[in-house]
Amino acid sequence: xxxxxxxxxxxxxxxxxxxxxxxxxxxxxxxxxxxxxxxxxxxxxxxxxxxxxxxxxxxxxxxxxxxxxxxxxxxxxxxxxxxxxxxxxxxxxxxxxxxxxxxxxxxxxxxxxxxxxxxxxxxxxxxxxxxxxxxxxxxxxxxxxxxxxxxxxxxxxxxxxxxxxxxxxxxxxxxxxxxxxxxxxxxxxxxxxxxxxxxxxxxxxxxxxxxxxxxxxxxxxxxxxxxxxxxxxxxxxxxxxxxxxxxxxxxxxxxxxxxxxxxxxxxxxxxxxxxxxxxxxxxxxxxxxxxxxxxxxxxxxxxxxxxxxxxxxxxxxxxxxxxxxxxxxxxxxxxxxxxxxxxxxxxxxxxxxxxxxxxxxxxxxxxxxxxxxxxxxxxxxxxxxxxxxxxxxxxxxxxxxxxxxxxxxxxxxx
Amino acid sequence: xxxxxxxxxxxxxxxxxxxxxxxxxxxxxxxxxxxxxxxxxxxxxxxxxxxxxxxxxxxxxxxxxxxxxxxxxxxxxxxxxxxxxxxxxxxxxxxxxxxxxxxxxxxxxxxxxxxxxxxxxxxxxxxxxxxxxxxxxxxxxxxxxxxxxxxxxxxxxxxxxxxxxxxxxxxxxxxxxxxxxxxxxxxxxxxxxxxxxxxxxxxxxxxxxxxxxxxxxxxxxxxxxxxxxxxxxxxxxxxxxxxxxxxxxxxxxxxxxxxxxxxxxxxxxxxxxxxxxxxxxxxxxxxxxxxxxxxxxxxxxxxxxxxxxxxxxxxxxxxxxxxxxxxxxxxxxxxxxxxxxxxxxxxxxxxxxxxxxxxxxxxxxxxxxxxxxxxxxxxxxxxxxxxxxxxxxxxxxxxxxxxxxxxxxxxxxxxxxxxxxxxxxxxxxxxxxxxxxxxxxxxxxxxxxxxxxxxxxxxxxxxxxxx
Numbered sequence: 001x002x003x004x005x006x007x008x009x010x011x012x013x014x015x016x017x018x019x020x021x022x023x024x025x026x027x028x029x030x031x032x033x034x035x036x037x038x039x040x041x042x043x044x045x046x047x048x049x050x051x052x053x054x055x056x057x058x059x060x061x062x063x064x065x066x067x068x069x070x071x072x073x074x075x076x077x078x079x080x081x082x083x084x085x086x087x088x089x090x091x092x093x094x095x096x097x098x099x100x101x102x103x104x105x106x107x108x109x110x111x112x113x114x115x116x117x118x119x120x121x122x123x124x125x126x127x128x129x130x131x132x133x134x135x136x137x138x139x140x141x142x143x144x145x146x147x148x149x150x151x152x153x154x155x156x157x158x159x160x161x162x163x164x165x166x167x168x169x170x171x172x173x174x175x176x177x178x179x180x181x182x183x184x185x186x187x188x189x190x191x192x193x194x195x196x197x198x199x200x201x202x203x204x205x206x207x208x209x210x211x212x213x214x215x216x217x218x219x220x221x222x223x224x225x226x227x228x229x230x231x232x233x234x235x236x237x238x239x240x241x242x243x244x245x246x247x248x249x250x251x252x253x254x255x256x257x258x259x260x261x262x263x264x265x266x267x268x269x270x271x272x273x274x275x276x277x278x279x280x281x282x283x284x285x286x287x288x289x290x291x292x293x294x295x296x297x298x299x300x301x302x303x304x305x306x307x308x309x310x311x312x313x314x315x316x317x318x319x320x321x322x323x324x325x326x327x328x329x330x331x332x333x334x335x336x337x338x339x340x341x342x343x344x345x346x347x348x349x350x351x352x353x354x355x356x357x358x359x360x361x362x363x364x365x366x367x368x369x370x371x372x373x374x375x376x377x378x379x380x381x382x383x384x385x386x387x388x389x390x391x392x393x394x395x396x397x398x399x400x401x402x403x404x405x406x407x408x409x410x411x412x413x414x
Numbered sequence: 415x416x417x418x419x420x421x422x423x424x425x426x427x428x429x430x431x432x433x434x435x436x437x438x439x440x441x442x443x444x445x446x447x448x449x450x451x452x453x454x455x456x457x458x459x460x461x462x463x464x465x466x467x468x469x470x471x472x473x474x475x476x477x478x479x480x481x482x483x484x485x486x487x488x489x490x491x492x493x494x495x496x497x498x499x500x501x502x503x504x505x506x507x508x509x510x511x512x513x514x515x516x517x518x519x520x521x522x523x524x525x526x527x528x529x530x531x532x533x534x535x536x537x538x539x540x541x542x543x544x545x546x547x548x549x550x551x552x553x554x555x556x557x558x559x560x561x562x563x564x565x566x567x568x569x570x571x572x573x574x575x576x577x578x579x580x581x582x583x584x585x586x587x588x589x590x591x592x593x594x595x596x597x598x599x600x601x602x603x604x605x606x607x608x609x610x611x612x613x614x615x616x617x618x619x620x621x622x623x624x625x626x627x628x629x630x631x632x633x634x635x636x637x638x639x640x641x642x643x644x645x646x647x648x649x650x651x652x653x654x655x656x657x658x659x660x661x662x663x664x665x666x667x668x669x670x671x672x673x674x675x676x677x678x679x680x681x682x683x684x685x686x687x688x689x690x691x692x693x694x695x696x697x698x699x700x701x702x703x704x705x706x707x708x709x710x711x712x713x714x715x716x717x718x719x720x721x722x723x724x725x726x727x728x729x730x731x732x733x734x735x736x737x738x739x740x741x742x743x744x745x746x747x748x749x750x751x752x753x754x755x756x757x758x759x760x761x762x763x764x765x766x767x768x769x770x771x772x773x774x775x776x777x778x779x780x781x782x783x784x785x786x787x788x789x790x791x792x793x794x795x796x797x798x799x800x801x802x803x804x805x806x807x808x809x810x811x812x813x814x815x816x817x818x819x820x821x822x823x824x825x826x827x828x829x830x831x832x833x834x835x836x837x838x839x840x841x842x843x844x845x846x847x848x849x850x851x852x853x854x855x856x857x858x859x860x861x862x863x864x865x866x867x868x869x870x871x872x873x874x875x876x877x878x879x880x881x
Contacts, residue, residue, distance in 0.1 A: 019445070023449075081445065083444070083445075083448065086441045086444045086445070087441055088441035088442060088445055124442050125442075126442040126443055126453070128443065128453075131453075132454050133443055133453035133454050134453070134454055135442070135443065135446060135451075135452070135453045135454065137442070137446065137451070177451060179452060179453070179454050179455040179875075180454050180455070181454060181455060181457050181729070181875070182454040182455060182456050182457060183457050184456070185456055185457060185458060186457050186458070186459050186873070189775070189778075190459060190873070191457075192773060192774065192775045192776065192777075193729065193730035193732070193773060193775075193873045194457045194729045194730060194873050195773075197729050197730075197773075199455060199727055199729065199875055201877060245724060246722075246724045247724055247727035247875075249727070253801075255722075255724055255727065255804065255805075255808045256722050256759055256805070256808050256809060257722065257724065258719055258720060258722040258723070258724045259719060259720050259722075260719060303877035303878075303879070304450055304451050304452055304877055304878075304879050305450030305451070305452075305879035305880060306449060306450040306451060306879070307450060388448060389448050389449055389450070390448075391445060391448065
């Protein structure tokens with residue numbers, strides 16, 4: 001267990017690979033980043049089942065679950081940013097979310113998710129002595145949400161459920177840019193004073209929500225025989241990032257930091273989706289989530305020639321997916337018991353002029369009799385940019401989800 | 415089969431990442447530049463000329479210091495160093511002394527070999543030939559019972575030195591002896607005046623004897639081993655009873671050096687080495703802020719937010735003073751290092767710390783020696799005050815001035831040596847002494863800083879973007 005926890009902590013200290021929006025909030029992990037969702041193009045928040053688990057977009061869904069589900073998700077992400085002749089590749093390993101849902105029959109379903117909603121990380125250095133260049137950049141930003149959710153089916157109309165979740169936000173931001181000296185502007189006789197003296201522009205701070213403990217999502221879900229729908233509303237909120245920034249000459253030799261708080265007004269999100277089931281085990285689904293940003297995002301401690309703000313745009317995510325549920329009959333062949341998934345998405349980022357097109361295929365491999373499953377998804381796509389600062393990126397990724405299912409509180413045959 | 419698949423996929427991704435998507439060498443630099451970040455910081459320089467201190471205060475060290483390992487006796491460069499000893503004399507011997515027809519006493523001090531036999535001792539020190547005028551004063555205690563007598567051994571040094579601050583006695587006597595010390599000598603024998611011997615032998619019982627010896631007109635400060643240096647080289651007071659020719663040597667329980675300042679000019683900023691004198695100087699904020707403001711075109715001091723200025727950082731700051739070595743004197747004839755001490759905010763407190771002197775202009779040092787020295791070629795003294803100026807500009811919005819202090823350090827033997835250490839092991843495995851390992855007794859008058867302006871030179875890195 002100890003080993004497992006330390007491995008988990010190790011993985012969760014990494015974050016996502018995109019280099020876009022590092023100065024703002026980083027890359028957003030859609031739909032909790034679950035491997036099962038990713039396999040079907042992040043669609044299927046409306047899909048119900050007996051152990052679909054927590055959906056951070058649609059908290060009402062879990063009311064239809066009948067089994068306790070614990071779900072851990074991992075992401076291995078390779079992303080290449082390129083512009084003209086330069087390209088730059090990063091590989092990241094992260095743990096976008098951990099979810100637990102706990103159905104209590106007529107008392108509804110309680111769930112909790114730990115979701116790395118936004119993250120950005122980068123740690124690279126480079127040196128070119130001929131041109132007096134020496135730089136090391138380190139970004140480490142993570143906005144985590146602890147999301148308790150509760151959903152219940154209406155007692156008088158069981159096809160409809162209502163759900164709500166509270167998102168408690170936490171996290172940290174660090175940017176450290178270490179630079180070597182460029183003595184070209186001073187006389188040769190004075191160069192001794194700065195030779196080999198590196199300095200670091202250091203920014204760090206915590207994330208929280210301003211004036212409120214959390215932001216909230218409310219959702220309603222309808223489960224029909226063939227078609228299921230959901231609609232959710234997420235309240236707007238203001239993210240507060242208390243930053244301290246200073247110069248560091250070494251770890252123990254620093255200036256007294258300047259304090260600055262940046263506030264990011266995240267708009268309300270509307271989301272809806274549909275899942276259509278046919279031929280018993282085949283599902284097609286489509287989801288859309290939409291937010292109208294009206295304020296730019298202040299960048300972390302603007303300095304050098306960094307832009308002061310990250311301009312925003314209306315951010316939306318349209319996804320379509322297909323899933324063939326695996327047979328839950330243990331005596332069927334293994335191939336039949338595997339769940340197959342495929343999907344595609346188009347996402348307009350919150351960062352202006354950045355859009356993402358992606359596709360994925362995935363499968364859920366049942367392990368043992370009880371419905372325990374290992375979800376695998378392979379995704380790939382491009383992030384297109386149309387400005388001077390952000391580079392376009394292409395990426396591939398592998399997601400792994402572990403789904404543990406238990407039928408607590410149920411007698412055999414129920 | 416399942417297992418293999420699960421292991422295979424991540425491996426495949428790793429493989430792809432390492433082979434197919436290799437990064438360009440300059441990928442990061444062009445990405446940084448597209449983000450508006452530099453790939454190095456441009457070093458900029460600002461010079462502030464004509465800095466005159468708004469205050470300069472001298473802190474003289476006049477406290478008694480322990481001479482447990484090494485004591486001083488003599489006078490040099492405006493300071494007189496008295497040696498004080500604390501003895502315990504027993505009743506049996508005093509009784510013998512009392513009965514004797516005549517008696518005499520002398521103090522033997524073992525000269526400190528580390529100094530007098532040091533291989534690089536400047537040749538002007540030895541031999542010493544002089545008629546040494548001694549002022550001897552002493553305090554003999556009341557009769558002590560046995561317990562109190564033995565308790566004298568365990569008097570705490572600091573308690574005793576605190577008592578010494580008010581040395582009062584009427585028992586004084588002068589004597590003159592001729593001293594001759596060559597490199598072979600290791601002992602300084604000081605015959606005590608007869609008034610001292612007569613006064614001591616009047617007493618009976620167990621007594622505590624405190625003896626102070628002063629040589630204000632000495633040509634040299636004699637360095638000797640203190641009582642903590644071991645039995646063989648301890649200062650010993652010999653009392654000889656002439657009739658029986660029996661004598662007894664009393665080892666000092668403890669010893670101290672009491673320094674008195676004989677500088678005549680009370681307004682002068684005379685700093686001494688060998689003691690903990692320090693000179694605290696405060697420079698006004700305005701000219702420094704103005705120079706920065708002229709250079710960057712921004713408002714200084716920075717008053718936005720919490721008023722802490724991190725728009726730029728001081729990589730190096732050097733403060734250069736006018737120097738005229740004729741304003742000072744020294745005993746050993748060697749250049750003496752000046753240490754700069756500055757004040758910086760740390761965890762809501764102001765911390766006084768010695769500036770590091772790690773970087774210096776090597777080629778200048780080879781040609782003209784280190785620039786933080788007095789008593790050598792040239793007419794300036796340059797002190798590095800990086801941490802202090804860094805903190806000062808960082809917090810200047812609270813209206814503070816730039817404050818620093820300076821002290822003397824060790825004399826230096828190899829002023830053109832670019833290894834700035836007291837000593838190092840050379841390639842042959844021998845010890846090379848860069849600094850003379852013991853303090854000189856020197857003085858330097860810094861009064862000129864009041865009217866000869868100093869120059870502050872700053873090496874800066876700025877976070878400002880290029881227009």
